Amino acid sequence: MSTPDRQSAPPPPERRKRRGLTALVVVAIVVAAGAGVVVTDPFKKPAKDASARTTVPTGLAKVTQGTLSARTLQNGTLGYAGSYDVVNNAKGTITKLPGVGDVISQGDVLYRVDGKPVVLLQGAAEPVYRDLSYGAEGPDVRQLNAALVTLEYATKEEIDPDSDYFGTQTLNALKELQEDVGLDDSGELPLGQAVFLPAEEVRVTKSDAVRGGPAGQGQNVLQVSSTKRQVTVELNASQQTGVAVGDKVTITLPNGKTTPGEVSSVGKVAKQVEDKTTIEVRIKPKDPKVTGGLDQAPVQVAIVSDTVKDVLSVPVNALLALAGGGYAVEVVGSGGDKHKLIPVRTGLFDDSEGKVEVSGPGLAVGQKIVVPAS
Structure with missing residues (x-):
């Protein structure tokens, strides 16, 4: 029997969701998996007996x-987002x-100046730059209205959270908030009495001020983050096209446990990190509680970069490298x-499962195949 021509095998099944990260060095992966068996001339046998046997301890697996x-x-x-x-x-x-x-929620006191509370409110549409009082209009008023509704000092029927007008209902709701945190319930919001940040609650990561020191206008007092858990990956910029928002990932935590996650954003601006050009990929854990508080x-x-469905597969270590x-x-x-040796064409490698996609004439589901003994 003549040596099989690898190119004669039909192409593999149609693939779905192919992307750039599947460029794998097949030989390296096969060797790493222990499938380094080389058959010098596997089909040089009498035509009536095209069988082959290995001489090392083996076991059986299935296609x-x-x-x-x-x-x-x-x-x-x-870390935190x-x-x-x-x-x-x-x-x-x-x-x-x-x-x-420390974790501070919207509507709570963030810090104090001259003993008076500075309150955290959610919003980032407009930096605070003026006093707000009855009759004022603008995007800064809109974010105040939205915060008061979120904190349930008013209903949506009483204050439209998209309204940019400071009316009577805004005044009344603000007075209730001021009374709750220990401020004079004036119904006016002086500049500096509240800090608007784009999070319902924040976690303090750094203090830039000193207790007893002066509170300078425009001074950075604290650095904070949200309380939402997040994993950040500095991905090689050349691999950007292989990762997309929504891709499923598996996160291995410092304690060795694993938990699923999902890509929430892929950076578009590259940056230089040591000798590599990278982009930032952000990942949201599916179950934040299991990630702890570190x-x-x-x-x-482990980012899923490619998927194929309804394909035949075998353990990677079942592959035999042919001399030709x-x-x-x-x-x-x-x-x-x-x-019997059946030539195959390899496709996608699933390292987590230790399997490889294969196709070729004579290959069928359920066939028993030889693998190295475990």
Whole structure:
């Protein structure tokens, strides 16, 4: 029998969701998986007996059909989403500051100046630059109205959260908020009495001020983040097209446990990190609670970069490298006494499952194939 021509095998099944990260060095992966068996001339046998047997301890596996996924493994950092500067606009002396790690919710006191509360409110449409009082209009009033409705000091029927007008209902709702936090219930919001940030609650990451020091107008008092857990990966810029928002990932935590996640954003601006050009990929854990409370902790992220469905697959270590190029698998007959080499064309490698997509004439679901003994 003549040596099989690898190119004669039909093309693999239609693939879905192909992207750039599937360019794998097949030989390297096969060797790494322990499938380095080289058949010098596997088909040089009498025509009446095209069988082949290995001489090393072996076991059996089956050809299966289903979905495979390719993954790229990346180093990441587990922390919190967002980073915001708290800019002070109150005049006086800083009399109280939160500690690093403290969590402050919208409507609560963020810090104090001359003993008076500076309140956290959600909003980032317009930097605070003026006093707000009855009759005022503008986007800064709109974010105040929205915050008062969110905090349930007014209903949507009483205050339209999209309204940019400071009316009677805004005045009444603001008076209730001021009374709750210990401020004079004037119904006016002086510059510096509230800080608007784009989060319902924040976690203090750094203090830039000193208790007892002056509260300078425009001074950064604190640095905060949201309380939403996030993993950040600095991905090689050349791999950008292989990752998209919505891609599923597996996060390996510092304690060795794994948890699923999803790509929430892929950066478009590259930056230089040491000798690499990278983009920032942000990942949202599916179950934030299992990630614990560590900040800036190193993790590993396996990003699903390619998926194929309804394909035949075998364990990677079932592949036999042919001397003339290409690969084969050793199929065992139904009686277990006849072995035959079937040339295959390889496709996607699923490292997490230790499987590889294969196709070729004579290959079928359920066939028993030879693998190295475990």
